[in-house]
Amino acid sequence: MSRDVFDESEYERRVKQTKERLREERLDAIVVSDPANMNYLTGYDGWSFYVHQAVIVTPENDEPVWVGREMDANGARATAWLSEPNIRSYSDDHVHSPYDLHPMDYVAKVLEDLDVEDGRIGLEMDAAYFTAKSYTRLQQNLPAADFEDRTLLVNWVRVKKSERELEYMREAARISELAMRAGLETIEEGVPEYEAAAAIYEALITGTDAFGGDYPSIVPLMPAGDHTGTPHLTWTDRSFERGDPVIIELSGCRHRYHSPLARTTFVGEPPEAIAHTAEVVVEGLEAALDAAEPGVTCESVERVWRETIAKHDMEKEDRIGYSMGLGYPPDWGEHTASIRPGDETVLEEDMTFHMIPGIWLDDYGVEISETFHVTSDGAETLAEFPRKLFTT
Amino acid sequence: MSRDVFDESEYERRVKQTKERLREERLDAIVVSDPANMNYLTGYDGWSFYVHQAVIVTPENDEPVWVGREMDANGARATAWLSEPNIRSYSDDHVHSPYDLHPMDYVAKVLEDLDVEDGRIGLEMDAAYFTAKSYTRLQQNLPAADFEDRTLLVNWVRVKKSERELEYMREAARISELAMRAGLETIEEGVPEYEAAAAIYEALITGTDAFGGDYPSIVPLMPAGDHTGTPHLTWTDRSFERGDPVIIELSGCRHRYHSPLARTTFVGEPPEAIAHTAEVVVEGLEAALDAAEPGVTCESVERVWRETIAKHDMEKEDRIGYSMGLGYPPDWGEHTASIRPGDETVLEEDMTFHMIPGIWLDDYGVEISETFHVTSDGAETLAEFPRKLFTT
Numbered sequence: 125m126s127r128d129v130f131d132e133s134e135y136e137r138r139v140k141q142t143k144e145r146l147r148e149e150r151l152d153a154i155v156v157s158d159p160a161n162m163n164y165l166t167g168y169d170g171w172s173f174y175v176h177q178a179v180i181v182t183p184e185n186d187e188p189v190w191v192g193r194e195m196d197a198n199g200a201r202a203t204a205w206l207s208e209p210n211i212r213s214y215s216d217d218h219v220h221s222p223y224d225l226h227p228m229d230y231v232a233k234v235l236e237d238l239d240v241e242d243g244r245i246g247l248e249m250d251a252a253y254f255t256a257k258s259y260t261r262l263q264q265n266l267p268a269a270d271f272e273d274r275t276l277l278v279n280w281v282r283v284k285k286s287e288r289e290l291e292y293m294r295e296a297a298r299i300s301e302l303a304m305r306a307g308l309e310t311i312e313e314g315v316p317e318y319e320a321a322a323a324i325y326e327a328l329i330t331g332t333d334a335f336g337g338d339y340p341s342i343v344p345l346m347p348a349g350d351h352t353g354t355p356h357l358t359w360t361d362r363s364f365e366r367g368d369p370v371i372i373e374l375s376g377c378r379h380r381y382h383s384p385l386a387r388t389t390f391v392g393e394p395p396e397a398i399a400h401t402a403e404v405v406v407e408g409l410e411a412a413l414d415a416a417e418p419g420v421t422c423e424s425v426e427r428v429w430r431e432t433i434a435k436h437d438m439e440k441e442d443r444i445g446y447s448m449g450l451g452y453p454p455d456w457g458e459h460t461a462s463i464r465p466g467d468e469t470v471l472e473e474d475m476t477f478h479m480i481p482g483i484w485l486d487d488y489g490v491e492i493s494e495t496f497h498v499t500s501d502g503a504e505t506l507a508e509f510p511r512k513l514f515t516t
Numbered sequence: 517m518s519r520d521v522f523d524e525s526e527y528e529r530r531v532k533q534t535k536e537r538l539r540e541e542r543l544d545a546i547v548v549s550d551p552a553n554m555n556y557l558t559g560y561d562g563w564s565f566y567v568h569q570a571v572i573v574t575p576e577n578d579e580p581v582w583v584g585r586e587m588d589a590n591g592a593r594a595t596a597w598l599s600e601p602n603i604r605s606y607s608d609d610h611v612h613s614p615y616d617l618h619p620m621d622y623v624a625k626v627l628e629d630l631d632v633e634d635g636r637i638g639l640e641m642d643a644a645y646f647t648a649k650s651y652t653r654l655q656q657n658l659p660a661a662d663f664e665d666r667t668l669l670v671n672w673v674r675v676k677k678s679e680r681e682l683e684y685m686r687e688a689a690r691i692s693e694l695a696m697r698a699g700l701e702t703i704e705e706g707v708p709e710y711e712a713a714a715a716i717y718e719a720l721i722t723g724t725d726a727f728g729g730d731y732p733s734i735v736p737l738m739p740a741g742d743h744t745g746t747p748h749l750t751w752t753d754r755s756f757e758r759g760d761p762v763i764i765e766l767s768g769c770r771h772r773y774h775s776p777l778a779r780t781t782f783v784g785e786p787p788e789a790i791a792h793t794a795e796v797v798v799e800g801l802e803a804a805l806d807a808a809e810p811g812v813t814c815e816s817v818e819r820v821w822r823e824t825i826a827k828h829d830m831e832k833e834d835r836i837g838y839s840m841g842l843g844y845p846p847d848w849g850e851h852t853a854s855i856r857p858g859d860e861t862v863l864e865e866d867m868t869f870h871m872i873p874g875i876w877l878d879d880y881g882v883e884i885s886e887t888f889h890v891t892s893d894g895a896e897t898l899a900e901f902p903r904k905l906f907t908t
Contacts, residue, residue, distance in 0.1 A: 256651035257642035318728025329714035336710025
């Protein structure tokens with residue numbers, strides 16, 4: 125169970141860093157509702173984020189306080205490092221309630237118990253599961269509180285990974301390699317897309333001989349044919365056809381840590397144009413990876429990519445990468461640093477990114493990606509997988 | 517692709533019913549952000565709900581308007597029935613933006629284009645992906661608008677299923693049966709939990725000979741041993757042990773429609789107490805299914821369950837079921853009617869529920885569930901799977 129995933133000292137360090145930020149920003153508390161941030165601070169790991177839940181950190185309280193649904197309190201006892209008084213739960217009549225009860229009414233009570241009801245309280249205003257209603261209910265319950273948007277406060281604490289976190293990401297990379305191989309081996313003319321998805325899933329969860337896989341925060345994506353221009357459509361009953369380019373983007377997962385990987389394959393003999401495009405993507409990716417090292421900015425890494433492919437008269441808008449690691453559906457991205465123009469974040473040792481550049485020509489696209497760890501020497505990629513256009 | 521999933525006339529009926537509710541409630545628009553509601557009204561189907569997106573319905577506009585990220589507009593063109601002017605997209609610098617841009621700034625512009633910027637606008641205030649920040653940005657952009665909470669307006673339109681929707685739910689039930697069998701066949705002493713999860717996933721996505729499976733909105737849950745009291749923990753590297761009860765809860769999925777199914781198995785020879793508990797659960801489940809028919813209330817169905825198990829001196833708190841069908845992560849529940857005390861929703865023909873009662877004794881629990889369709893005759897269960905305690 126998650127209690128063994130990290131030593132208690134690692135959680136203590138994370139909480140300590142979070143408290144330092146609270147003090148710097150003169151906050152009396154932060155209400156964390158991003159499940160990845162909840163896990164990061166407490167170890168709590170359950171598929172319960174479809175109901176409202178939170179972790180509260182104050183500069184004074186030693187431990188964070190977990191607040192969730194009554195039936196999930198045992199899950200918190202099993203996976204979080206917290207002592208019993210810091211596991212608080214609301215009754216089931218708060219869930220999709222016809223009684224005008226809302227879980228945030230209970231969170232407000234816990235904030236009162238922590239004596240911060242008239243304090244400055246940070247909220248993750250733009251985190252996926254922190255709804256508009258959660259916010260208005262907190263406001264109604266605590267009219268004297270001063271709420272501040274601190275959506276990414278804990279996300280920025282997460283940005284540099286510990287040795288143990290990197291270990292889990294490397295394990296996830298082993299799984300990504302196996303799943304990518306399973307996908308590439310399955311895709312051929314006449315095979316339904318769902319069969320490739322099933323083979324990938326089976327590999328993602330079976331893992332290696334030494335350990336199993338966790339569910340990834342994003343399902344395997346496999347846009348094929350002219351759908352390579354629709355990056356977020358999922359598989360269908362359609363069969364792969366001769367002449368399809370297929371982009372596979374997937375991630376193994378260990379203890380909620382990811383190591384995403386994308387490759388492009390072609391069903392049949394690829395036309396010269398797509399083979400050339402793939403070579404340009406690899407050249408640009410490798411140039412950008414070479415440029416990544418402590419002290420450079422995210423935007424400068426993107427510039428190297430852009431200038432490299434420009435030599436071949438090609439361009440790609442949008443960002444080409446983002447910081448990531450720990451995550452829950454719907455996203456493994458960390459929402460902190462992005463590798464794109466205008467992002468002046470300076471790369472530091474032990475940051476981790478998914479660099480996923482791609483180039484789209486009229487009817488199809490090519491994407492080839494790597495997850496990398498910023499070391500004192502530069503970018504260490506986590507997966508070992510050939511960087512090229514595959515063919516079936 | 518989803519364009520063929522339903523006839524356009526079905527979408528038109530859904531939009532018409534939604535507009536009727538808007539008129540009844542004198543709303544000038546509703547901003548729909550629940551991905552299931554977006555799909556229901558437009559057919560849009562993509563894993564893009566980790567960025568902000570919306571569907572806007574007004575009583576005047578013929579079609580809904582889809583608003584999403586630029587790179588997902590092609591996905592909308594491929595899956596939604598909307599005409600080009602009703603597919604609107606914001607540029608990528610709105611995504612996790614360092615430039616103080618937010619996707620809701622663009623949604624506000626679209627609302628202006630629809631001439632409702634000073635109108636009464638319904639919002640899904642408590643939908644998972646409609647964040648507090650989305651709300652405050654809409655308020656800032658449209659100070660003259662009067663926002664109203666209409667979280668479940670479209671969800672209630674969804675509550676009665678069409679013949680085609682029921683067909684997809686029956687297909688999902690076929691997949692649920694196969695996946696349940698795969699799980700039961702894999703679980704035995706010494707087998708790691710992740711291997712059972714992998715077998716279930718493989719079956720969920722491979723589907724039947726006739727069609728493949730979509731990703732379910734909730735991962736397969738398999739609490740085992742004393743973790744049967746922690747219903748939402750996911751699988752680990754632990755191996756099943758002799759004496760473990762294991763609850764398997766899963767759902768096949770077709771075109772985002774679910775048919776969940778739960779069964780309990782026991783590793784080794786079950787003690788008399790657990791075998792007896794399983795019999796009581798089946799008796800209560802069947803009595804409650806017998807009671808479900810058009811015209812009765814949700815709470816009266818729950819009462820039959822409670823009174824049946826009370827004869828055996830057993831009780832279960834919490835609700836025992838909920839309306840469901842279409843869904844995206846994190847939930848396949850519809851958040852409308854619940855089978856629980858106090859819910860006076862009257863059952864009507866073509867509603868669909870997942871009835872998932874369970875009984876917990878000190879150290880373990882037993883759950884046995886059915887998804888059912890309310891017909892003029894009563895409850896028709898969608899899956900055919902023995903209702904009993906399984907053993908390995």
